[in-house]
Amino acid sequence: MDRNEVVLVGRLSATPEDKPLPSGDILTKWRLIVRRPHHRSDQTMTDSVPCATFDPEAAAFVRSLRPRDTMEIKGAFRCHVYGPTAAKIWRYEVEVSMAKAAPPDTAVQPRPSRKPRKPFPPPRTRRLGNDPEPPEGQDFRRDPAPPPQSPEPSGSAMARDAPNIMASVPQPRPAPDLAQTG
Secondary structure, eight states: OOOOOEEEEEEEOSOOEEEEOTTSOEEEEEEEEEEOOOOSSSSOOEEEEEEEEOOHHHHHHHHHSOTTOEEEEEEEEEEEEESOGGGOEEEEEEEEEEEEEOOOOSSOOOOOOOOOOOOOOOOOOOOOTTOOOOOTTOOOOOOOOOOOOOOOOHHHHHHHHHHHHHHTSOOOOOOOOTTTTO
């Protein structure tokens, strides 16, 4: 047998909104903040659950609360589908049938302590222009740049470099003399 029952305990996120409908009913909407159990991370994770009710008693109770007040709700999970076939929008909410005050958390769960973080390493700096000399053993100077060469006429540079280019080309080996191998 199928069952659609939801029971949540959490905190009211903000003042609820009332929306009058053409039928004369009033739809009251709000969000409930529900903490998740602690998992692997040190952070507290929460879910913001959209809730709505047509019940006047449940709506009056929710309107009487202030944001961050705790409450318990019971209801059913609903899915509303809107839009054209090619671009459907799915919206989920809890349709609340009963809402009541929940006692505040009496058992405060201690947060797991965090491990201390390692300090950041000091920034590396480079000497610029007229900066003072660095402490001993921390020389950040670059190798001096080679001195600029004076421009030469293009013909003489080609003539000077041509023999060097030819010297780097491998020379063919002489053919072995077949008469000597015997």
